Amino acid sequence: MLSFSQPIVLTLLVLLPISALIAWPRLLTRRRAAGSRPGGPWRLNKHALSALVVRWALLTSLIFALAGLQAVQFTNKLAVVFAIDASDSVGPSGVEQAAQFVREALRSMRTDGNDEAAVIVFGADAQIERAMSSMRDLAPMGAQVRSAGTNVEGAIRLSLSLFPADAAKRIVLLSDGQQTVGDAEAAARLARAADIRLDVVVLPSVQGPDAAIERIDAPQQASVGQIIPLQIVVRSNQAMRAQLTVFSGPDIVAQEVVNLTPGLNAFNVRANATRTGFSAFRVQISPERDVRPQNNALVSSVIVGGPPRILLVSVPPAFSSSGVDEVGALKAALSAIGIEYDQVSPRAMPSEIQSLAGYQAVVLANVPARELSLRAMYSLQSYVRDVGGGLVVIGGPNSYGVGGYFKTPLEETLPVEMQVKDPKRFPSVSIVVVMDKSGSMSAIENGVTKMRLAAEAAARVAELVNEDDEVTVIGFDTELVDLIGPFLGRDKNKYINQILSIAPGGGGIYVYESLLEAQKIIAKSTKLSKFIILLADGNDAERQEGVPELVRKMRDEYNTTLSVVAFGDGSDIPFLKRIAAIGKGRYHFTDKAANLPTIFTEEAALAQRSYIVEQRFFPRLGMSHPILSGINEVPALQGYIASTAKPAAQVILRANESDPLLAVWQYGLGRAVAFTSDATGRWAKNWVRWGDFPKFWAQAIRWTILDRGQSSIQVNVQQRDEQTVIVAEVPESQIATDLKLMATVIESDGQARELALMQTAPGRYEAETYLDQAGAYFVRVAPSHTAASPPVAGLSETIVAYVRPYSPEYAQVEGGEENLRDWALLGGGEVLTSPAQAFALNAPVAASRTDLFPLLLALAALLLPFDVGVRRITVSLRRLLGLSGEKLAPAGSLESSGRMDQLFRAKTRVTREPVPQIMPRRPAQTPLASPPAAAEAQVPSPQQAAATASELLRRRRQRAQAEDDAKATGGEQA
Structure with missing residues (x-):
């Protein structure tokens, strides 16, 4: 069977009759007598007819080639794409039911290789699980898709791209019919237009009792102290009891047990607007039984206007190593000047930026970095940079460099760097890091091995030291495995990658042998101060015999300090605490490997000792600033943490010529203040009694609170x-x-x-x-x-709050089966009830198509020289077949074969017969050497001359007659 891909081009076939009409005068001619006008009967000019036939063949080949002539061969090959819905509304049980349907369907494939199948998995997006293949089994599915949505259109469009061209095509959609994005109807029509059948298999949605928060109605703005009415609408599919809780940030503002009835349930809650700024109210419903927990919470936001409110973050005195209340004096000062505040511990500080945005500024007082989660530090950084909040960090012996701020988001936010870049002021030190690399360090935490985090902690120690300091890293389990160093701080870049590449080993750590290796390094070092950081498993620290004596010896003979980091709780914790006390170092316990980098940098900063400067000094004025407005002099301080001001920072007060005491800068949209001394009686006992103490801190905090006004965007x-x-x-x-x-x-x-x-x-x-x-x-x-x-x-800039509701995937929607039937009807299919139906031969007939375009062009190229030649050259077919060696003549100068024979004979006679010539009489001369008979023969007689003239006249007439005949023949052909 033949078909055309561009049938509209066939209209060019009208050129064939047009060419015949043009050639009509040459097709029929009349024979005429010699010397007379044309007359007699019409006759067909075979030469012109053959030229026309060749021209028709050439044109037809070109037109068919342009029209896309194809050879069509129908086939019984069948290709099926199974599209499995793996969204949350189907659930794991529904996905497994769909996979079982596909497995049974694949077993019904024909064994002759004419059937093929592919599998895709889809949710909010679609992934190919199995490419088109004739295999009759399905491996366990591993494709990962976003399950919080259902995009049927995307699944169908991906299926269209998997079909081979020479097979009947079918899509089998296995879904619950609850699409959340896309247009499945348009995709079904597209499939049918492409001769692809769309069949469906109904999967059940997750069934069971379900309660969902439909919406929260709340005002967009409120004032401090105002009662905010919240109307909460809950949809339930069964009668049940549930607990309704309303949160404002971390605080619970309302909680009650409610009775839900089938359908919509409305509840009114009154919340007090206690703080200015952005307030996010999160409503949560906790039913007795629920199959979709994703729809149990919803958030609404309210902008609360009023006086500023700040958040104070500090370690409570009961949990502080020094027992000092870091914010006691500060709270009294803030209350005296009317600034409202909330106080939390570092671990209770909100880690969500929406909660931080309820405050105009955040104050950290002597907070070590290890007490803050990494998420909380990132949120605090974004709160300042992107939202425009204020940050004030007050120092103390557990803050800045000695608090582990080095290379944290907190350091990036502050106007000072944790590393002091003046090595001359520090005595050089030798630091040995002994790391447990036993098998427990291969465990994964947040996608990273614990060993990797420990290695990163050791690398930070190397980055923090000064150029003349000495660093050694030892990796130990039951034997020495890794020994990197000792190397100087100026060469640290050569060793960082080696440290980061340390991998976990096996067994537990042999404490005695590992510290013995550290002693060898310490004994050879010429540095005045030596420091060992031991990382050991709290439940797998083996070979403890002789360790206390070894630690005591290193302390007394080599001036060595030993600090211990116990990773994980266990029976060896008392031993690790004991040797830390003997080594006059610090003991740290952590159950999170993510805390290791900050702990190690704390210890590295303490090892250098000069980071904590405890001596009496009077602050020096660096530059005038609104924070010091109305303040002409300040009291003396007793200590601070050494740091380095960043190039873009403004240093208002200095502790000495190089160390900043009070530095500020603009960070993104917000502002940050760094005060490297404290606000307690430890270092600032004169400041606490100072009359301008409340004024100083009020101006420092208020400088970070920006009034941006209204934007026209x-x-x-x-x-x-x-x-x-x-x-x-x-x-x-x-x-x-x-x-x-x-x-x-x-x-x-x-x-x-x-x-x-x-x-x-x-x-x-x-x-x-x-x-x-x-x-x-x-x-x-x-x-x-x-x-x-x-x-x-x-x-x-304009900042707005936006609350994204939960996906419609988790809404209680009916009518999924009806949607599937409609899509199948649009796609020319039906609802399948048996897996074997997936490979039934009722899909649109498939055909393999072969383009004849190249053959037609080749044929046209072959016909082109014949088309030219048949119009320019004519050959007597009889002579071509019967005689050899005859010459060709121009096509327009010859007649039929009979006339051509006469002309050939006439020409031959004229050429071959001798023509008599009349020779003039020669004068008398000397006889030539030739015979006399020959000389006499050269002179014709009168009778011969007369005969020659008559013959010449006769031949002239014959030649004229032949020329007339030839002209007549040429005219008839024309």
């Missing part, structure tokens, strides 16, 4: 399917041709992503992003300033 955030759309509108009076807007989306853990907004209309800009977690977000939109596009007056 209006920002709206909305949800379109699974995409979050940010829409910014600029007033017409402030529209600039080169205006560029950037959006920053700040997640709850402080992570930020930047998006460029594209202009979609005059003054309207949009950007899309995917937020995979439900909850509260901050969205900041600000103009992007460059040298080519200066800032536009009146346009500043």
Whole structure:
């Protein structure tokens, strides 16, 4: 069977009759008598007919080639793509049911190789689980998709790309029919238009009792002290009891047990607006039985106006090693000047940026980095940089460098660096890090091995030391495995990668042998101070005999300090505490490997000892600043933590010529203040009694609180399917041709992503992003300033809160089976009830198609010289077949074969017969050497001359007659 891919081109076949009409005068001719006009009967010009036939063949080949002539051969080959819904609404049991259906269907494939199958898995996105293959089994599924949504359209479109061209095609969609994104109907129509049958298999949705928070109705703005009414709507599919809890940040503002009835249930809760700024109210329902916990919580945001409120973070005196209340004097000063505050411990500090945003500033007082989670530090960094909050860090013996701030988000946020870059002021030290690399260190924590975190901690020690300091890293289990160093601080870059590559071993750590190796290094060192950091498993520290004596010997003979980091609780903890006390070092316990880098940097800073400067001094003025407004003199201090001011920092007060005491800077949208002394009677006993003490801290804190006013950029955030759309509108009076807007989306853990907004209309800009977690977000939109596009007056950043609801995947939706039937009807299929139906031969008939385009072009190329030759050259077919050696003549100068024979004979006679010539009489001369007879023969007689003239006249007439005949023949052909 033949078909055309571009049948419209066949209209060019009209050229064939047109060419015949043009050639008609040459096809029929009349014979005429010699010397007369044309007459007689019409006859067919065979030469012109053959030329026309060749021309038709050439044109037909070209037209068929352009029309895409194909040879079609029907086949019974069948290709099936199974699309398995792996979204949360189907659940693991539904996915397993779908996989079992596919396995049974594959067993019904024909064994002759004419059937093939592929498998894809989809949720909010789609992945190929198995490519098209004739294998009759299905391996355990491993494709990972976003299960918080269902995109049927994406699954169908991915299926379309997997089919071979020469097979009947079928898509088997296995789903519960609850799509949350995309247009499945459009995809079903597309499949049918491509001759692909769409069949469906109904999967059950997750069944059981379910209660979901439908919505929270709350005002957008409120004032401090105002009662905020919250209306909470809960949907339940059964009658049940549940506990309803309302959170404002970390605090519970309402909690009660409620009775739910099938359908919608409304509850009214009154919450008190106790703090200014952004307040996120999180509502949680806890039913007795529930199959979808993802829809049990929802967040609503309220902007609360009023006086500023700050958050004080400090270690309670009961848990502090010194027993000092770090914020007692500060709280009294804040109360005296009317600044409201909340106080929390470091571990209770909110780790979500939405909770931090409820405060205008955060104050950390002598807080070690190990007491803060990494997430809390990232949130604090984003709170200052992206939201515009204020940060004040007050020093103490557990803060800054000796508090483990080195290379943390907290150091990046502050205007000072933890490393002191003046090595001359420090005595050089030798530090030996002894690390347990037993088998327990191969455990995974947050996707990273514990050994990797320990190696990173040792690498930070090497990075923190000064150029003349000496570092050695020992990796030990039951024997010495890794020995890196000793090396000087100036050469640390050569050894960092070696330290980071230390891998876990086996068994436990032999404490005595490992410290014996450390002693060998210490004994050879010429440094005045020696320091050992021992990392040991709290439950697997073996070979303890002789260790106390060895530690005491190193302390007394080599001036060596030993600090111990116990990793994990266990029976060996008392022993590790004891040897730390003998070594006059510090004992640390941690059950999180993520704390090791901060602990190690603390110990490295303490090993250098000069980081803590305890001596009386009077602060020196570095520069005038609003923080010192109205303050002309300050009392003496007794100590501080040495640090280095960053190049962009403003140093207001100095402890000496090089060390900053009070430094500030602008960090992103917010401001940060670093005070390297403390606010207690430890170092600041004169300041606590100072009359301007409350004024100083009030001005320092208020400097970090910015009043940004109102921006003319209006920002709206909305949800379109699974995409979050940010829409910014600029007033017409402030529209600039080169205006560029950037959006920053700040997640709850402080992570930020930047998006460029594209202009979609005059003054309207949009950007899309995917937020995979439900909850509260901050969205900041600000103009992007460059040298080519200066800032536009009146346009500043705008920050809005956005609450992303949980995905529609977790909503209680009915009608999924009806959706599947509609999609199957649009796709020309049906609902399958048996796995064997998947390979039934009822899909649209498939055919293999072979393009004849190259053959037709080759044929046209072969016909082209024949088309030219048949019009320019004519050959007598009889002579070509019967006689050899005859010459060819121009096609327009010859007639039929009979006339051609006459002309050939006439020409031959004229050429071969001698023509008599009349020779003039020669004068008398000397006889030649030739015979006399020959000389006489050269002179014709009168009779011969007359005969010659008659013959010449006769032949002239014959030649004229032949020329007339030839002309007549040429005219008839024309």
